[in-house]
Amino acid sequence: MVSMRAVTLIAVLGILLGCSSDEPARPVAQSPPKSRSPDVVLISIDTLRADRLGVYGYGKNTSPVIDGFAQEAVLFERHQAQSPLTLPSHTSIFTGRDPDRHGVRSNGTYRLTGAADTMAEVLASQGFTTGAFISANVLNPMFGLDQGFATYAGDFTERGSNVSTPAAATTDRALAWLDGRRSDERLFLFVHYYDPHKPYRAPPRFAFAHPYDAEVAYVDEQIGRLFERLRRDDRFNDALVVITSDHGQSLGEHGVNGHTLVMYQQTLHVPLLLRLPGGAHGGLRISGITRSTDLLPTILHALGVKQALHVDGVDLGPAMSGAAALGERDAYAETLFSEVRALHQRSLVRGRWKLISWYELGPEQRLEAALEQLGAASADRPELQARIPELIKRARSFGADPRQLYDLASDPGEKRNLYTDEPVVAAELEAALIGRKSVAREASTGERHTLSKEMINQLGALGYLITPNR
Ligand SMILES: [Zn+2]
Structure with a gap:
């Protein structure tokens, strides 16, 4: 495992629009648009x-x-x-x-x-x-x-x-x-x-x-x-x-x-x-x-x-x-497509570099952990059980590396994982992802949503849901 070097994390909490203007924001009623x-x-x-x-x-x-x-x-x-x-x-x-x-x-x-x-x-x-x-x-x-x-x-x-x-x-x-x-x-x-x-x-x-x-x-x-x-x-x-x-x-x-x-x-x-x-x-x-x-x-x-x-x-x-x-x-991305946390992933692009990080897995863990969790999660879920073979096939196709680092400039197809070859870059990007945890729930404007069975079936037909809400 790569030893994490000290990296100063700056949590970017967003910018405040319009602050530099002399003109204060005004409600519409007083300020009809031009x-x-x-x-x-x-x-x-x-x-x-x-x-x-x-x-x-x-x-x-x-x-x-x-x-x-x-x-x-x-x-x-x-x-x-x-x-x-x-x-x-x-x-x-x-x-x-x-x-x-x-x-x-x-x-x-x-x-x-x-x-x-x-x-x-x-x-x-x-x-x-x-x-x-x-x-x-x-x-x-x-x-x-x-x-x-x-x-x-x-x-x-x-x-x-x-x-x-x-x-x-x-x-x-x-x-x-x-x-x-x-x-x-x-x-x-x-x-x-x-x-x-x-x-x-x-x-x-x-x-x-x-x-x-x-x-x-x-x-x-x-x-x-x-x-x-x-x-x-x-x-x-x-x-x-x-x-x-x-x-x-x-x-x-x-x-x-x-x-x-x-x-x-x-x-x-x-x-x-x-x-x-x-x-x-x-x-x-x-x-x-x-x-x-x-x-x-x-x-x-x-x-x-x-x-x-x-x-x-x-x-x-x-x-x-x-x-x-x-x-x-940095350009951040994530997929929490499944309720199976082992399949969650995040990525960060910074300059020429891109890190893909399986959300809940440490670098020592391998794909088997994800599949194990997938099996356990589906024990009492017949609708998920039915999709397991397809999901395993899909998961395996991503390869077995829960941490992947690519040089997009020399390897735009993301074929050579440089995670162990470039430990400093990997550590910096990983630290940036880990640092996000402190702001993850702050100011959240999303909430869990319970779906009807019909909606679950429809979204499932589009390939979107692996599992419905519990
Ligand atoms: Zn879309």
């Missing part, structure tokens, strides 16, 4: 890994619309999601907090409480008309992400098997909502597409060798429909438009097809393209590490919204304008 304030359009393409977009280097023309959009947007080359799970990751986007601070740590079994300040709530308080168009039941309003949205639409049901919505239908809903908007309304439009998530069923006109690529191309087309409409409504040019994703997908790398328990870059490196009003700094590419938690402070700063919020992310505005380089920051 008529020229831009609309905000946030598009999240579920399960989209960055490297399957042309503008991130993919050569199969999956994303002509997004590639064109990149010419008037700022592209972030090393953008990291904070969880490979849909609900925790979207909660990080909306609250600017890491999952161990917003407290929504898995799908289905947690929800965001009213104590959280979300992007939609802040923008609603600034006079924006807020609308969300959701494509999967995993973001059902019962999990709390609807707060701040006047409209939060999707196929939310506890019955029936239709639990995700194809991109065209979600786009139709967003366009119908736009039909009802007055030209003087300032909009916050959130569109969530789900198609790159399994099952793959893009319309047959998208002919690609891999069905995942076909789904990406399908969503790309639908984003084109949305943008065309925003242009026709004369909203696009002045709008702040963001395209990102909640997590990627392992497509066979590391022996895995999926994302829920996967902490490699195939699931955590996601796209971020941010178009400032007027397309300012369009075409700029920023190579420093950015995180989903940076989106909330960045969007609010870009809009000139002065509101004090405690977030883990930082404003990317100075980096986009060239006023300041991105400093070195």
Whole structure:
């Protein structure tokens, strides 16, 4: 075992937005928004890994619309999601907090409480008309992400098997909502597409060798429909438009097809393209590490919204304008997908390095411990017992190293574990993870959530839940 060298830990408790301004934050009622304030359009393409977009280097023309959009947007080359799970990751986007601070740590079994300040709530308080168009039941309003949205639409049901919505239908809903908007309304439009998530069923006109690529191309087309409409409504040019994703997908790398328990870059490196009003700094590419938690402070700063919020992310505005380089920051991620704690994992990216740490295991423990625990946990759980063979297969595919250190610069595929070869780096990153424990429960805005049997079955059908709530 590596002896831990003394490392000074600085607990980053978040930044206070707007403190440096001369102008104090004022409630909306006394401060009606300026008529020229831009609309905000946030598009999240579920399960989209960055490297399957042309503008991130993919050569199969999956994303002509997004590639064109990149010419008037700022592209972030090393953008990291904070969880490979849909609900925790979207909660990080909306609250600017890491999952161990917003407290929504898995799908289905947690929800965001009213104590959280979300992007939609802040923008609603600034006079924006807020609308969300959701494509999967995993973001059902019962999990709390609807707060701040006047409209939060999707196929939310506890019955029936239709639990995700194809991109065209979600786009139709967003366009119908736009039909009802007055030209003087300032909009916050959130569109969530789900198609790159399994099952793959893009319309047959998208002919690609891999069905995942076909789904990406399908969503790309639908984003084109949305943008065309925003242009026709004369909203696009002045709008702040963001395209990102909640997590990627392992497509066979590391022996895995999926994302829920996967902490490699195939699931955590996601796209971020941010178009400032007027397309300012369009075409700029920023190579420093950015995180989903940076989106909330960045969007609010870009809009000139002065509101004090405690977030883990930082404003990317100075980096986009060239006023300041991105400093070195850690990108944290975690998956608490299963109630089987031995399968929990956390990761930290710092500069070129990335540590993946199995949550509850010491370095001396091996995969067998996880499998043992899995077996014990399922003794009285027939629904889990039935999934054990699949879970064991999945767990084994991650290899037997509960501590993994990779040099992303020389080994982007994360194939050479340098944990024992680079003990100082490993110790520093591990200390940073351990140091997080002191803030883990502080200011949590998530709480455990009890699900109905029908919801458990539906989320289970999507591959999300291993075990229901006890
Ligand atoms: Zn997702």
